[in-house]
Amino acid sequence: MIISVLNQKGGVGKTTLAIHISHALVLKGYSVLLVDADPQGSARDWAAARANQPPFPVVGLDRPTIHRDLPALVKDFDHVVIDGPPRVSDLARSAIIAADLVVIPIQPSPYDIWAADQIIKLIQEASVFKENIKSVFVINRKIVNTAIGRDVVEALEQYPIPVLKASISQRVAFAESAASGSTVLETEKLGAAAKEVMALVDELMSLGV
Ligand SMILES: Nc1ncnc2c1ncn2[C@@H]1O[C@H](COP(=O)(O)OP(=O)(O)OP(=O)(O)O)[C@@H](O)[C@H]1O
Ligand SMILES: [Mg+2]
Incomplete structure (x- = not known):
């Protein structure tokens, strides 16, 4: 399956989720390639920050010919x-056309909900080239023990894209693990963040894409 993690809004957790989804799939026994389609090269920087080989190869494809x-x-x-x-x-359009599944991270903030217009428009435009593009929202940086997550799910109902049941909370372990080119699946294998990532990947795999 080809999963594109996309949102034109900056800083919503695209790189964090792409790296963690990749690592979780490796831990489930799959071979995985992470394609860094961002000219900023954050995923390549992450891999370079490691002392050893990353658990999956990371390559840069940051021209709008990804689908080709x-x-x-x-x-x-x-x-x-x-x-x-x-x-x-x-x-982003090229990454949508290349994908079997588009995963859209979104933070529980009104700004992110309003900005989701853009990526949805892009997906709708891309459906001209490729029908039936499957896409899902995933809430990232949910604040633990708050009701805001529920409000966000309600606000997102205005859009024609479903919200996954699994969500990722705001946890310092994500930023800490990134600094050493690592993931929470290595640094806190049994922690709450790792459990959320594995549950997210289980749900992605169950979508039947
Ligand atoms: N669930 C989380 N908990 C805590 N920190 C997070 C979480 N998700 C992302 N972050 C932090 O937020 C910042 C932005 O995340 P990230 O770089 O993954 O976003 P992005 O969408 O890839 O950004 P860009 O649009 O610049 O590519 C990073 O410092 C990252 O460590
Ligand atoms: Mg990024």
């Missing part, structure tokens, strides 16, 4: 995860 370039690369992998760029529409 990917087929030659994907045949060697069970799953490919694309870390999308903020803003750049032509790259």
Whole structure:
């Protein structure tokens, strides 16, 4: 399956989720390629910050030809995860057309909900080139023990895209693990953040894409 993690809004957790989804899939026994489609190169920086080999290869494809370039690369992998760029529409469009599933991280804030208009519009435009693009929202940085997560799910009901049951909370472990090119699945294997990531990936795998 090719999963594109996309949202034109910056800083919503695209790179964090793309890296964690990739690692979780590796821990489930799959071979995974992470494609860094962001000219900022954050996923490549993450891999470079590691002392050893990352648990999955990370390659940069940051031209709007991802959908053309990917087929030659994907045949060697069970799953490919694309870390999308903020803003750049032509790259995001290419990453949508390349994908079987578009995962849209969204923070529990009204600004993020309003900004979701943009990515939805882009997905609708891309459906001209590729029908039946499956896409889902995933709440990231939910504040533990608050009701705001529920409000966000209600606010997102105005959009034609479902919200996953699994969500990822705001946890310092995510930022800490990134600094060393690691993931919470390594640094806090049995922690709450790791459990949320595994539950997210279980739900993605159960979508039947
Ligand atoms: N669930 C979380 N808990 C705590 N910190 C988080 C969480 N998700 C992301 N972050 C932090 O928020 C910042 C932005 O996350 P990230 O870089 O993944 O977003 P992005 O959407 O890829 O940004 P960009 O649009 O610049 O590519 C990072 O410092 C990251 O460590
Ligand atoms: Mg990023």
